[in-house]
Amino acid sequence: MIKSLLKRFVHAFFLLGVISVIGFGLSKLVPGDEILDYLSIDDPRYSASANALEQREAYAAVAAKRGLNKPLFYFTVSPGYFPDSLFSIVPASDRASVSSWIKQSKQKEAAMIFYHDLRNGLAFVCPETASSRIADQCCQGISEIMGQKDLFSVHHRFIKLQNEIENDSLLTNQYVNLMAVYKEDIEALIKPSNGLSIAMWFPSFYWYGTDNQYHQWITGLISFEPLTSLIDGRNAWTKIFEALKWTLLLNGWAFMLAIVLGMAIGLWAGTHDGERLEKLINVFLFALFALPSFWLATLLIYFLSSGEWFSTFPSGGLGPYHSAGNILDRWRILMTHLTLPVLCLALGSLAYVSRQMKQSVMHQLIQPYVFSLRTQGVSEKTILRKHVFKNALFPMITLIGGALPALLSGSLIVEVIFSIPGMGRLLFSSLMARDWPVVFPILMMVATITVFAYILTDIVYKWADPRVKTLGS
């Protein structure tokens, strides 16, 4: 038992590891530059009009603060002619240019030297842009050179810069030296390399250790380290836990309602199979099963809260819940605002639960032990209550276990329609606003619960029915 449980847990952690790598990969695949997103929060004074050096410095500061200038994963495999420190070049556009230069020239040292000379040049000329025209031209020219992906356009832009500053009266020796250095660097890059060394033909494998972005991301998630939401700069975890409260309340309520009612209906239907009323209820439940929750929600709002027919219920939100004084008031507000969403969620699952329960009860009723109890003269009521009901509950364990993840993720559309500030709505609005630091923790949280819900179901099942032998398979 303990051994198989342990095996199960090891399996689950492995699974979560793979899922987290996929989740991290997805979070890196999102469109847009995340450092630019963080820039608007961390450095509100940052503007696109600042000169190339200031932009890069602000960018690098944010990248360093957020740990986004680290390598992506524990290791990389790259072509032998690539340097291992490419990740540390922070503005993503610069990194793309340098990597494209290396791809064209196959000379990592020359490209890296050229890039560092360009950065040094920026540091030299850009602070003087306000006072001299030549520095301004240089600053712009160098940053444009950094933006060129093609080596020949790099060369072209460089010659243009040279011509621009050539006849300037303020041309000092320092600028001449700078241009000479660049000329040398570019020539070294463009000149066809004399044979690739053997090492370049093999991919190089770099091990970075734990100082990488994935490690930082996953340890941050596990220890609930503060994450900044891109919309309002609040901690993403605070937002998630606030939302979690409402989702759990809403879904828990609906879940209880569906389970209790569904079991009662299922038990009744199982014992009255084939009667006219049962058939009627069956058809009704079947139709309920096919009813899309968003249509049901729209219909309920239309009929019960829009004022077209009735306006018994508020149409959405939580009303003045937070400003209400005493607990009684709060609960009254909550009840009126949550009735319709709970109804929407419960009705759909009610049909499913009662169907399963009915089948389970009918399966139990034809078992030999029921027949034997009947022959002993045990009353039908006792048989149902003491024996059939208990045994019919086993399939419900699987059902409830399978529904656990839905406690968090099942109510997205209903939350959006009724504007309940729960997890589903938070995910949806964050997704629409491209607020990725909120989206991915939610995804990983629900994935974790899904994986552990399976194990929990197995354990409970085993505890309830010791005949179940294999836990591992």
Next chain:
Amino acid sequence: MKRIKHVFTSLPGWNSLMAVRIAWIFLFLIAFLALFGPLISNEKPYYCQLDGKHYFPLFTRVSESGLSAAHPNHSPVTWRNTSFESIWRAPVPFSHQTIDLKAEPYLSPLHGHSGEKRFRHWLGTDVLGRDVLAGMIRGCRVSLLIGLGSMLIALLIGIPVGSAAAYWGDKSWRITTKQFLLVGATSVLVFLIWFTPFSASVKILITVMLITGLYFLIRKRSPDSRLRISIPLDQLTLGVISIIDGFPGIFLILILVAIIPSKGWMVVMLTIALLRWPSMARYMRAEVYKMRETNYIKAAQVSNISARRILRKHIIPYAFRPVMITFIFGVSSAILTESSLSFLGIGLPTEEINWGRLLAQSRNNFDAWWLVVFPGCAIFFTLLSLYTIGNAWQKEQLHIRAKVDA
């Protein structure tokens, strides 16, 4: 006639209940509208005559501007307002994207209509003044395409993967050490090639050559080696399935559709398929697993019929039927997912109109009951029909099983 009747009676569940027949007929209606939608609702007429010349705009590339250029005295030619000598319009003279400037937005189907009866909006108009009926007809096409398409992709992945995992299990796929080393060496070589400073086309050429070479080397069975390594096919499949199942379905679909930069029904279809194939594979695996233990399969194995032939001829056609029930329920859930996405305004391009989009518009204007009722009914009855058929089929299968067992 007899043949047509036979087609209907062979549909699953046709003979059991009236409700199932109605469900089939409803689905055929939806399929008909999906197939011939552009013929039924279109702003272009089938045929028109102007200045003695005949045109077939629906079937040719004749457009309003083309006609305006050809007949300057009628310019500008519009399908609706120009007085043609004779014209034969589609039954619904609006496309799903036609914005009717004469009708106001949110026009009720019951009142507020003026003008010709031919151009009446029988189901009202939406926020931009587009015909709701035309939008509903377009919705049939989108829903069915995404529902069937995504599940067909899921089926195409799920059936081979599930049946292979169950039939061969963890121990049957054995390769000799030599083959193992060959495959390993080739993968290392292919891996190395992608990091060499060749151009991309050369890399692809070398990779293809290597893989073909490997195929010819491995094809020969070499029974000499004793050390045999088995590939845990079943374990691998279950692993991949549990990874995909670990993600919360609707969340992952939403995130994927938001991340993928291109919009369109293809993206939605593939995303739904990616999340649905594990369930198909799991059902297929369970069926094949049961079937593998039966005597007739064992007999076939003993009589030296190749495994592939057994799978193709003796297992998959019979395991397929129970899986088709899952397929039908899968189609309904794919349609539900698609309309939920459209309802939330994600996935399909914004100019596309379908049931979910129409229903979503009603949230901005609660007077527009026709935007609640008609698209909602379309989704509801499609799902209900699919559930009814699936349910009837399931019962039929259970019945057959019980008969076989008895």
